Amino acid sequence: MSQIDGLPTDGPLIDGARAESEPESSTAARATRRIFAGVVLATCGGYAAVTMAPIVAHAITGSRFLAGLPIAALLAGAGAGATGVAALIRRHGHEVAFTATYLLGALGCMVAVVAATIGSFPLLLAGVTAIGVGHAANQLARYTAADLHPEQRRPSVIGWMVWGLAIGAVLGPLSPVPAGRVSVAAGLPLEAGGFLVGAVLFAAAALLHLLGPRSRTAARRQPVAANAAADDTRVWLLPSVQIAVATMVVCLVVMLLVMTVTPVHVHAAGHGVGGVGAIMSAHTLGMFALAPVAGFLTTRHGSVRIILAGLALLAFAAVAGAAAPPTSQTLLAAALFALGFGWCLAFVAASSLLAKGLEASVRVPLQGRVEALTWVSGSFAAVGSGLLLGLVGFAGVNVIAGSLLVLPLAVIIVHRREAVLAGTAAA
Numbered sequence: 001m002s003q004i005d006g007l008p009t010d011g012p013l014i015d016g017a018r019a020e021s022e023p024e025s026s027t028a029a030r031a032t033r034r035i036f037a038g039v040v041l042a043t044c045g046g047y048a049a050v051t052m053a054p055i056v057a058h059a060i061t062g063s064r065f066l067a068g069l070p071i072a073a074l075l076a077g078a079g080a081g082a083t084g085v086a087a088l089i090r091r092h093g094h095e096v097a098f099t100a101t102y103l104l105g106a107l108g109c110m111v112a113v114v115a116a117t118i119g120s121f122p123l124l125l126a127g128v129t130a131i132g133v134g135h136a137a138n139q140l141a142r143y144t145a146a147d148l149h150p151e152q153r154r155p156s157v158i159g160w161m162v163w164g165l166a167i168g169a170v171l172g173p174l175s176p177v178p179a180g181r182v183s184v185a186a187g188l189p190l191e192a193g194g195f196l197v198g199a200v201l202f203a204a205a206a207l208l209h210l211l212g213p214r215s216r217t218a219a220r221r222q223p224v225a226a227n228a229a230a231d232d233t234r235v236w237l238l239p240s241v242q243i244a245v246a247t248m249v250v251c252l253v254v255m256l257l258v259m260t261v262t263p264v265h266v267h268a269a270g271h272g273v274g275g276v277g278a279i280m281s282a283h284t285l286g287m288f289a290l291a292p293v294a295g296f297l298t299t300r301h302g303s304v305r306i307i308l309a310g311l312a313l314l315a316f317a318a319v320a321g322a323a324a325p326p327t328s329q330t331l332l333a334a335a336l337f338a339l340g341f342g343w344c345l346a347f348v349a350a351s352s353l354l355a356k357g358l359e360a361s362v363r364v365p366l367q368g369r370v371e372a373l374t375w376v377s378g379s380f381a382a383v384g385s386g387l388l389l390g391l392v393g394f395a396g397v398n399v400i401a402g403s404l405l406v407l408p409l410a411v412i413i414v415h416r417r418e419a420v421l422a423g424t425a426a427a
Contacts, residue, residue, distance in 0.1 A: 031145075032148055035098075036160070037205075037208055038141070038205040039138050039205075040164050040167045040168050041205040042138050042201060043135070044175070044197075044201050045197060045205070046134065046202070047168055047169055048194045048195075048197040050071065050194075055067075056191045057069065057121065069383075070125060072380075072382050073125045074131060075132060075375050075376070075382060076129065076379040077133045077135070079372045079374065079375030079378070081134075081135075081372075082136045082375065083365075083368045085097055086140060086367055086368020086369070089140070089144060089364055094144045094209075095209045095212065100206075101134055102205040103202070104130055105134015105137075106198070106199045108128065108134060110195070111127030112127030112131070113188065117192060136371065139375070141161055142158045142161035142351055145157050146352075155295045155296075155299045155348065155352040156298075158298075159295020162288060163288060163291040163292050165291075166291065169288055170284070177193075179193030180194075181193070182196065235366055240303075240354075242411055243353060243408070243415060244350040246411040247310075247346050247411075248370060248374045249374050250405065250407050251346040251350075251405075251408070252347075253381040253401075255401075256381040257381050257384070257385045257397055258398055259280075260385040262283070265389070283339060284340060286339065286340025287341070287344055288344065290341055290344060297345070303352045306348070306349035307346050307408070307412065308412065309345050311408060314402070317335050317398075318401050318402025320338065322396075346408075354366065
């Protein structure tokens, strides 16, 4: 019987450090830096574009409800695209996959420029969905980079890749203002500037992979095993996979349920734009800025323990968010920071469970499918959060979100009990 972070697994799906040749450290380092740079460029482009999408949607439709649909379209595109990107990585290598996907993101940005110019809401949704597919490469990049390194280093690599998302998340929303001037000078609407920035940065990320040297590492091309279909089915029964899936899906849903309606709740309580921005900045700081710390802690203490810490922090955030007076900017900022950092801990640790111990021919498509399930679930949470806010209020949204944390906790308890019965100490 083998172990993944202390959880029992068995069967030919598992491969150890001996089953995959370790890449040369210099080659892995160069490839990792290129992947990281691509993530920063494309994430910055994606956030620059999506920042303007709700504004353009509201200008076209005049509806606040419809103004939120581009964000759901982005998440759905990221989810739907993840499986396809993973298939491309598996068959053609990550350079080809990332080049093609980032080019699709650039095309989506240009479609959105046309939509903003002619006032077409369906075309806007189509463009933002394509941007979401482009963003799927950013999400899968953490696994691709991790595959370039020995298993013991993969949690740390994943943490740094998530931190790369933070750079784009911070810089991207700052670019539409100067880009808007360029857009107006070119005879396009002011709001099209963010989409133009997105097109340029997605294209730059694609060129980075297109013109870079081809790597001969584990993340390059993986053969499809003869029994791949059977392995793809069996892998979902592994304890490590079930814990990772339950954690990633539920924790993202919990976070999106609360964070999506927080600006509405805060603004209705009398906070100005500055107060809303400060609270949401605390949240994004928790989500991304400490990702390398999450990777270090996962390497040091194991994925399951850090997942449990993330669940505890998310539960605290739900309680604090429900109890915090709407007028208290400090308490709300603290609750949203805890919400972001709890998700970060759980996300990095759960991703690490999917980055080790499995044959690459099984692991890569699994990662794509889990990513798809996670982000599609998130899109439903983003859409449903506004409805819940109207029905049960902000405190009720937090209570409902917090109660969902029982699901991954139950999966962990079940499999830890199995580990004890098997005579294996769980991590």
